[in-house]
Amino acid sequence: MLWLNLAWRNLWRNRTRTLVLLLVISGSLTFVAWMQNIACGSYDKMIEEAVRMGSGHLSFHHPGYPAERLTEQYFLRSQAMPLLAGRTGIAAILPRLYVSALARSSRDNRAIMMLGVDFDLEKQVNPLLKETKTVAGHIPASDTQKLAYIGIKLAENLRIDIGNKLVVMFQDLSGEINSKLYRVGGIFKSGVTQLDSSTIFVNRISLAEGLGNRDALHELAVLLDSRDDLPKHLRQLKGACAEIHGLSVYSWEETSKQIADAIKIDSTQFKFMIFLLYILVTVGTVNLLLMSIIERTREFGLLRAIGLDKRRIGWLITCEALLLGSLGALIGLVATTVLSFYSWHYGIDFSAMFGEAEVAGMLFDMRINSSWEWGWMFGLAAAMIIVVLLASIYPVRKALRIAPAEAMKRH
Amino acid sequence: MVIWRIAWRNLWRNRRRTQLTMGAMIFACAMLVFSLGYYDGFLWSLINNATEKENGHIFLARPGYYANPVLEDTVSENISAQLPTAVKEQVKGVCPRLQAYALLSCGTGQENRTQPSQIVGVDFQAELANSKLAGDIVAGSFLSGQQREILLGQGLARKIKAELGSEIIFFSNAADGSIASEILLVKGIFSSGDNLRDSALAFMNIVDAQQLLALEGRVHSHRLFLHNPMQAREVAEQINDHQKAIEATPWQTMFPQIADILQIWFAIQLFTVAIYYAAMALITFNTMYMAFLERMQEFAVMQAIGLTRRRLARLILLESLILATVSGLIGMMLGASLNIVLFYYPIDLSRWLESISWGGSSIQPVLFCVPSLLSNLLPLLAMILLGFAVAALPIWRLYRLKPVEALREV
């Protein structure tokens, strides 16, 4: 206790220096920890939106489908559904069909991707199928078979509007060419060129009938209540699928690999930045401690002369560093908590700056609520203390090398 | 001149302290130069991937072709006669392109798979010299100018079940309305990171394409590669003013999303760099300021022996500036050399990460830096400004303190 007390007093002998160093330490920690909270919040948001727009936290496919995406690589709903029956922690199950087709109006024709979905199910979770994205008409209800929900660019290209006819031609499961009539029920504008210019959503049952098998699916996307349960579900379902021919289960990291990679690149960059900042802090601390030791050479000589041994002087300086680091870390943590509370509760709206961002063919809204990464926060704080302690090694050794008599001579 | 010598000597009177301070400043400056270079590298590769992969910096075609490509709208193969001389100097290379839709088909009978695809005829030598198309090849090799070669996107090859050496049937309408058909052999398969693009794109030799499509001596577009991509807009304007028969479109118009992303990244970069600067400035300031405070007594002595405050202030300022400039220069050199090394020898991280598509471009997992004048000079400038700032505080204190008090201090 005495040592801490002494170290504490030593620290405050030069107030400006200590305050500035504390500012650097706590400021750096606050910055990285807060940014980490925001970044993790944005990753969470990206993942959650990506899984809702894309293939869910985990999804069932025909084994070849994710790589080749051919219409004939389908599986039966009745094969997959029993695997999910009675499973807890599932938020939504979204059956989908993907069929490439030709859309024709009386004016023009375009190659498109047709998505057979259950509108009522999708409306609850899929960010694409929201009334806010609808620029005309409405999202069709699940019980209407004949309405299509199409991209704005496609509507312009085909020169059609709400209520107009749209004939789609596609190959059914036996390879025969089939055509079907839909009417435009709603027009959406997502901001993603590919979606707006070549995607139409239709009732899954009507499309499945056109394909020749009411039960056929290309994807059964499963949304979980919590992403933490994913490994467990994935393991169990993979086991169950192994016994079923023509059915495999995939995680979002496999089906939305680009999003997973975008996050990986971003977090790698962020870690690189943390690394650089910590090096900076180290350099700053080494510098400051060295400076203060050089200044106090005479004092240390005196202390040695009156009988304090090397170890204790080293201990004293270490204590100073420890105090400095802990205090900085504490202040940093408090500041992080305050800032993160704001960004968690109110969110930070980057959309004013950037609008909406398109990443890997998906759209992300830039209102980000930070998450609470307590592990990261304490880890970063602990790392900061360690960095400061490490930074004290060199100054300590420097101080100990000074012979008492020599030190006394100096001023 | 004397004051310079005194300042210089003063700095080296306490060598260790000066070394320490300089060390911190050099490190800070090198870091700043490096991080700016890294961000520039990131943006550069984003632009380059969008433009140099295939599109070029300026798209030259018949007016209206860019907005609405029609098979018949062609320009002459020979472009250099149509460019103003002033523009020619800025151009690094030209890649002629022919573009068409065709059915590509592979296999016979029930195994026959047919896909409508975009076919791009390229001059393989021009591409090797200018674009980075050849770098995308994942199997086989790039076009070599032999007859009947074709390169398929990975997704397209998968869809029609083609492999290296497979026979590909090309079927389309030529520009004179006749049927264009040919058997091509898969020479290579490419993957650009953009799945959508790779599942509907194929490259072939432009001479073959011209023959097939009955467009001998004609091309749809010329892609200009400039020495400085950032000048694309200005060069395009020059061409448009000079030539009415031809329309130049700069990459900024072709990739509005990249321009947006540039803005986003610029903002993020600015923010991050500001944080770096703040941390560096605080540390440097702390170190230098401490060094001066330590010497308050010394200054007081100097004042006592007759140095006027103004001259003393100048001395302090000079010392601080010398320290800042010298460390800034050394730090800049260190940072710049790191940038240059990473510019010529980027570190490839693709073993751990896959490239991702982003608004028409893709981000390659590569640690790559671009040294630029701005990214080198900005930190140096910041350092010098810091030198002023750091000197200001002791000088201010000096003016406030009476020499006697100062002597008593410490």
Place this chain on the structure above:
Amino acid sequence: MPKYAVLIMLLMSSVLWAEELATASVSIARPDAIALVRAVETQYQGDCSHGKMRMLIKTRSWTRTLEIEMWSEGRDKLLTRILAPVKERGTCTLKVDNDIWNYIARIDRMIKIPSSLMGDSWMGSHLTNDDLVKENKIDQLYQLSIAEQNGDIATIVGIPFPDAAVVWGKIVYQIDTARLVPILIEYFDEEGEKVRSMVFSEVKQVGERLLPMLARIVPADKPEEYTEMLYQEIDFSVELPRDLFSIKSLRNR
């Protein structure tokens, strides 16, 4: 009558409701729209046909003439083969039910047309691949009514049934009721704007039937473009080899 009618007529592949023929001809006395349209189509009934036609295609940038030989059996089987120009000689299109195969003589290869290309032009003309494929079930697709009877010329308006997979908003069909030949078909979008039209002319006696020898297709938004099809020979009394409409026979043609 849907837009595919022209092909059906030209290619002589329609055997519309042969069993209802009697009813149809009886009801001509009453101006019944459905009966009238059927009566016109039954003109071209015939199990098999073999003929030659010249197709003139004019677009913004080129004009070309194709000479085509063709065979048909019923509505579902059709084979065409290009005779001229020499460069494309031997190129065949085989339509069986809903599938279209192209045989390219120059490289001796076969391609099956995928669904995404059904809307594309057939041999560069203003007809689409889909025009070859579409079945012709006019009274199942359209609600027909006679809008006007002006001497021998009847104007029939067809409004598609709500569920019919037809892109048009309306078709207008003019028939010469005396000779039972078509004069004009016009296609309108749902806003009532004309999209394309077909005009028939040069009616000649072929065997027992009257047949317009020339059909001209004009897209409304590009009036300077058109495709003209002119019969040079047509014969309904032919025996066709059993395996004519097969992929195997494409190569040997």
